[in-house]
Amino acid sequence: MHIAVPKEIKNHEYRVALTPSGARELVGRGHRVTIQAGAGDGAGFADSAFETAGAWIERDVAALWHEAELILKVKEPQREEVACLSAGQTLFTYLHLAAEENLTQGLMESGATCIAYETITDRQGGLPLLAPMSTVAGRMAVQAGAHSLEKAQGGAGILMPGVPGVAPARVAVIGGGVVGENAARMALGLGAEVTVLDRSIARLEQLDDRYQGRMKTLYSTADALEQVVRESDLVIGAVLVPGAAAPKLITREMLADMKPGSVLVDVAIDQGGCFATSRATTHAEPTYLVDGVVHYCVANMPGAVARTSTQALTNATLPYIISLSDKGWRQALADDPHFLAGLNVHDGRITHAAVAEAFGLRGRAASLVVS
Numbered sequence: 021m022h023i024a025v026p027k028e029i030k031n032h033e034y035r036v037a038l039t040p041s042g043a044r045e046l047v048g049r050g051h052r053v054t055i056q057a058g059a060g061d062g063a064g065f066a067d068s069a070f071e072t073a074g075a076w077i078e079r080d081v082a083a084l085w086h087e088a089e090l091i092l093k094v095k096e097p098q099r100e101e102v103a104c105l106s107a108g109q110t111l112f113t114y115l116h117l118a119a120e121e122n123l124t125q126g127l128m129e130s131g132a133t134c135i136a137y138e139t140i141t142d143r144q145g146g147l148p149l150l151a152p153m154s155t156v157a158g159r160m161a162v163q164a165g166a167h168s169l170e171k172a173q174g175g176a177g178i179l180m181p182g183v184p185g186v187a188p189a190r191v192a193v194i195g196g197g198v199v200g201e202n203a204a205r206m207a208l209g210l211g212a213e214v215t216v217l218d219r220s221i222a223r224l225e226q227l228d229d230r231y232q233g234r235m236k237t238l239y240s241t242a243d244a245l246e247q248v249v250r251e252s253d254l255v256i257g258a259v260l261v262p263g264a265a266a267p268k269l270i271t272r273e274m275l276a277d278m279k280p281g282s283v284l285v286d287v288a289i290d291q292g293g294c295f296a297t298s299r300a301t302t303h304a305e306p307t308y309l310v311d312g313v314v315h316y317c318v319a320n321m322p323g324a325v326a327r328t329s330t331q332a333l334t335n336a337t338l339p340y341i342i343s344l345s346d347k348g349w350r351q352a353l354a355d356d357p358h359f360l361a362g363l364n365v366h367d368g369r370i371t372h373a374a375v376a377e378a379f380g381l382r383g384r385a386a387s388l389v390v391s
């Protein structure tokens with residue numbers, strides 16, 4: 021199969037969809053891998069490393085897209101990338117379509133087969149291709165939050181661990197999944213007082229057990245959220261309903277009760293965000309203020325630590341890429357219902373129920389596409 025890897029063009033996105041080690045595995049299986057010149061530079065992988073792995077380097081972007089059967093990316097395609105996609109091609113990347121109506125429309129019009137990393141499931145009920153980047157983003161959320169609490173960033177001027185005789189910061193994490201656990205773990209490590217809220221009792225039990233009560237767990241109700249948000253210095257949004265737009269859990273009114281200079285980090289922004297006042301920001305300008313509360317809402321947080329993230333991403337995606345390349349998308353998805361859950365758009369139709377519901381459209385069952 022002819023596999024192409026374009027250079028990412030989203031603001032401050034330095035990741036690349038494949039490492040040279042990943043390219044070597046694919047080339048070794050008889051596939052042709054073409055990498056856009058410079059695509060790996062931001063992650064520290066030079067063109068020469070890809071060439072050594074047996075990949076081809078292409079300078080002509082239009083030719084790269086035109087000739088590919090399978091296109092591997094990291095972030096959702098930008099407008100000029102959607103224009104390069106055509107029927108018969110397969111796109112494998114993060115899509116987060118419920119938050120992007122224009123993108124969804126563009127992908128439907130392209131006629132391409134679009135498989136989203138973030139809706140692929142596993143036997144344990146997890147999201148194996150979202151998890152590595154959620155681990156990164158969860159850990160980064162605390163770094164971003166701690167920085168935003170500094171006075172020069174608009175924050176209240178609070179040091180996360182406090183000092184002897186002065187209390188540490190209070191951190192609330194809404195959603196105790198992969199992002200939430202990693203954020204809570206980092207905040208605990210910094211000496212903050214940490215509360216995790218979730219709707220899953222089983223998950224709260226697991227966290228309580230794993231951290232031996234060192235973080236407080238709360239069942240997530242409107243009352244609990246109001247109370248915790250009022251008391252917290254840093255609130256991290258980490259909820260997810262797979263494929264769907266994030267529920268708005270912190271309302272504009274609740275913001276008025278927050279302490280001036282407190283910080284909201286909305287990691288769930290790639291699904292539209294879980295705070296009513298969230299809007300996507302970029303690494304170039306990551307924060308803004310609403311009612312004296314600092315908002316950090318970067319939709320591609322792992323892009324800033326591209327070296328770590330690129331390796332973690334390829335580790336997770338490679339088995340799926342091999343399956344797509346060896347078998348073709350239809351057989352690969354037909355063989356694995358968890359992989360099939362990643363099919364979001366095919367031949368002009370939405371094939372994921374939560375995405376179709378987000379836009380009030382009638383989708384087509386993914387199972388019908390591969391049967």
Ligand SMILES: NC(=O)C1=CN([C@@H]2O[C@H](COP(=O)(O)OP(=O)(O)OC[C@H]3O[C@@H](n4cnc5c(N)ncnc54)[C@H](O)[C@@H]3O)[C@@H](O)[C@H]2O)C=CC1
Nearest residue numbers: 153154157195197198199218219240259260288319320321
């Ligand atoms: N901004 C960025 O750069 C990145 C964003 N993300 C995003 O972070 C979000 C979280 O991802 P994961 O942790 O991997 O998901 P996950 O599925 O592991 O965890 C989500 C948790 O939210 C909980 N939840 C759902 N509704 C809730 C509610 N109403 N109240 C409280 N908890 C609720 C679920 O029970 C689950 O435990 C996703 O939107 C993901 O796309 C992930 C990586 C990078």
Ligand SMILES: CC(=O)C(=O)O
Nearest residue numbers: 114153290319320322
């Ligand atoms: C998951 C995601 O949106 C990211 O890694 O950028």
Ligand SMILES: [Mg+2]
Nearest residue numbers: 096116290319
């Ligand atoms: Mg986006």
